[in-house]
Amino acid sequence: MKDQPSGDPPPDDVLAELRAFFGQVFPGIDLGADDDYFRQGNADSLFALELVTFVEQHFRVGIDVEDLDLDNFRTLGRTTAFVHRKRAGAAVERRPGGPGND
Amino acid sequence: MTEPDGTDLARLAAAPEDRDALTRLRAHADDWDRVQRLPDGLVRGLGDAGLLAADLPARHGGRGLSASALGTLCARLGGVCTALRSVVTVQGMVAAALSRWGTDEQRARLLPALVRGERLAAFAATEDGAGTELSAVEAELRRDGTDLVLHGTKRWVSLGEIADVFLVLARLDGKPATVLVEAGGAGVCVDPVRGQLGLRAAHVAHVRFDGVRLPARDQVAPAGFGLSHVVGTALDHGRFTIAWGCAGMAGTCLELAARHTAARVQGGVRLSDHQAVRAALGRGLAAVAAARALCLRAAESRQDGTPAALSDTVVAKYTAARTAADVSQDAVQLLGAAGCAPGSAVGRFFRDARITQLIEGAELVAEVRMGDLALREHAVARPAAGRTAAEGAPW
Numbered sequence: 001m002k003d004q005p006s007g008d009p010p011p012d013d014v015l016a017e018l019r020a021f022f023g024q025v026f027p028g029i030d031l032g033a034d035d036d037y038f039r040q041g042n043a044d045s046l047f048a049l050e051l052v053t054f055v056e057q058h059f060r061v062g063i064d065v066e067d068l069d070l071d072n073f074r075t076l077g078r079t080t081a082f083v084h085r086k087r088a089g090a091a092v093e094r095r096p097g098g099p100g101n102d
Numbered sequence: 103m104t105e106p107d108g109t110d111l112a113r114l115a116a117a118p119e120d121r122d123a124l125t126r127l128r129a130h131a132d133d134w135d136r137v138q139r140l141p142d143g144l145v146r147g148l149g150d151a152g153l154l155a156a157d158l159p160a161r162h163g164g165r166g167l168s169a170s171a172l173g174t175l176c177a178r179l180g181g182v183c184t185a186l187r188s189v190v191t192v193q194g195m196v197a198a199a200l201s202r203w204g205t206d207e208q209r210a211r212l213l214p215a216l217v218r219g220e221r222l223a224a225f226a227a228t229e230d231g232a233g234t235e236l237s238a239v240e241a242e243l244r245r246d247g248t249d250l251v252l253h254g255t256k257r258w259v260s261l262g263e264i265a266d267v268f269l270v271l272a273r274l275d276g277k278p279a280t281v282l283v284e285a286g287g288a289g290v291c292v293d294p295v296r297g298q299l300g301l302r303a304a305h306v307a308h309v310r311f312d313g314v315r316l317p318a319r320d321q322v323a324p325a326g327f328g329l330s331h332v333v334g335t336a337l338d339h340g341r342f343t344i345a346w347g348c349a350g351m352a353g354t355c356l357e358l359a360a361r362h363t364a365a366r367v368q369g370g371v372r373l374s375d376h377q378a379v380r381a382a383l384g385r386g387l388a389a390v391a392a393a394r395a396l397c398l399r400a401a402e403s404r405q406d407g408t409p410a411a412l413s414d415t416v417v418a419k420y421t422a423a424r425t426a427a428d429v430s431q432d433a434v435q436l437l438g439a440a441g442c443a444p445g446s447a448v449g450r451f452f453r454d455a456r457i458t459q460l461i462e463g464a465e466l467v468a469e470v471r472m473g474d475l476a477l478r479e480h481a482v483a484r485p486a487a488g489r490t491a492a493e494g495a496p497w
């Protein structure tokens with residue numbers, strides 16, 4: 001994955017960029033936008049932090065403790081929506097049941 | 103027990119080539135290993151010298167040291183004493199986890215105090231039934247009104263004997279969760295370990311938490327993220343500083359072996375005049391250079407903030423720990439009985455190096471992980487791991 005040279009506008013096609021990253025991390029596994037990769041058991045132990053680092057660096061959004069909700073990250077589609085919300089500056093929603101519910 | 107002149111730590115922080123400070127500190131370190139403790143006030147001295155959590159940004163009290171500058175510091179400390187370097191490693195692990203995933207209140211309460219060495223942190227994850235596989239931890243948090251109550255026993259906590267606060271991995275509602283626990287509170291019982299193979303001055307302890315009551319504000323990150331994110335961040339940082347510490351330790355062993363073999367004469371022949379001896383030194387030279395290069399590569403990817411930073415750090419730690427073990431073993435061989443004598447620095451490094459091959463990711467486990475990376479790199483599907491990110495061991 002080529003990282004954005006600083007100064008360039010962040011990529012607009014968030015879903016495609018995320019899919020390319022996943023393609024690199026999970027080669028040979030074709031993920032749909034709504035597939036739950038945590039539940040499928042594809043994600044290994046370093047992956048959670050690799051994803052955080054990728055999203056922060058590539059899309060230039062900050063991920064904070066308030067954003068730690070698996071529902072923000074469990075599918076390509078949800079992660080894409082999270083990036084869009086963050087970029088729009090909107091507070092990311094948290095479910096009443098609390099983050100991290102599985 | 104000899105006490106280092108506080109200025110030696112400051113000189114070490116400022117000038118890597120300060121031989122006198124290094125030699126004096128190394129002599130102290132042999133002593134600390136023998137009596138199995140660090141001198142009182144050393145943590146404060148490290149804080150005063152600006153050596154603790156120095157990579158934290160200024161807004162959290164740190165000096166904003168770059169990854170490579172932090173690494174260089176850890177290499178210098180690692181070349182003196184693994185227990186001393188462990189203080190920097192563990193304080194840095196807890197500081198990194200809080201800086202990354204703590205609340206503003208938690209950061210303000212703890213980070214500046216960790217930087218100054220006013221408070222010492224320890225990291226308590228391992229249990230009897232959960233070492234490599236940390237998802238198996240059984241320590242449990244129960245809710246009681248707005249409080250949390252912690253029950254569980256942690257093993258092998260570096261600096262556990264003298265820490266002021268623990269970052270503890272437990273379960274809450276069945277999910278991995280992390281909390282900050284004050285030492286000295288009701289229900290915290292610390293049982294020092296002595297006589298272990300290495301890291302003898304690192305104040306290792308087993309720590310029991312017997313119904314310890316905590317305010318909810320002492321939970322770090324939501325349940326479900328304690329292992330994958332909080333402990334993951336701490337271990338990643340720990341691997342990085344250990345990697346550099348191991349490169350420094352290997353460098354010192356090579357230096358001591360070169361000095362010894364160049365000075366010792368038997369039957370009119372210097373040890374270093376034997377080709378076999380020079381070949382052993384040559385292997386060490388190449389291995390140390392390779393370990394340093396991998397540490398530097400990890401520092402660069404950390405500075406760039408790329409996702410590769412995590413796996414580059416695993417590779418650096420694996421290689422540097424192995425190098426420290428190999429070069430210290432050769433050094434013990436080349437020094438002969440002098441390497442086995444009580445108070446031998448290479449003997450101490452040999453014992454310490456063996457332990458670095460186990461902590462923060464056992465060697466075999468790192469190899470499996472690196473195998474996954476090879477498959478990734480060559481775009482080959484690997485079997486699904488069959489576990490979730492929140493459950494997998496963080497290395």
Ligand SMILES: Cc1cc2nc3c(=O)[nH]c(=O)nc-3n(C[C@H](O)[C@H](O)[C@H](O)COP(=O)(O)OP(=O)(O)OC[C@H]3O[C@@H](n4cnc5c(N)ncnc54)[C@H](O)[C@@H]3O)c2cc1C
Pocket residue numbers: 192225226227228232233234235257258259260261298300301306457460461462463464465466467470
């Ligand atoms: C001096 C010292 C200081 C320590 N400090 C701390 C600390 O500050 N905080 C803390 O929480 N812990 C600490 N530890 C604990 C340390 O992290 C654990 O010892 C380490 O994680 C290994 O766990 P274990 O000892 O239970 O070994 P096990 O998990 O039983 O593993 C033993 C061996 O089995 C093999 N193995 C295990 N699992 C796998 C696998 N999945 N694949 C392939 N091979 C495998 C490996 O060869 C491994 O070395 C410390 C330990 C020591 C000795």
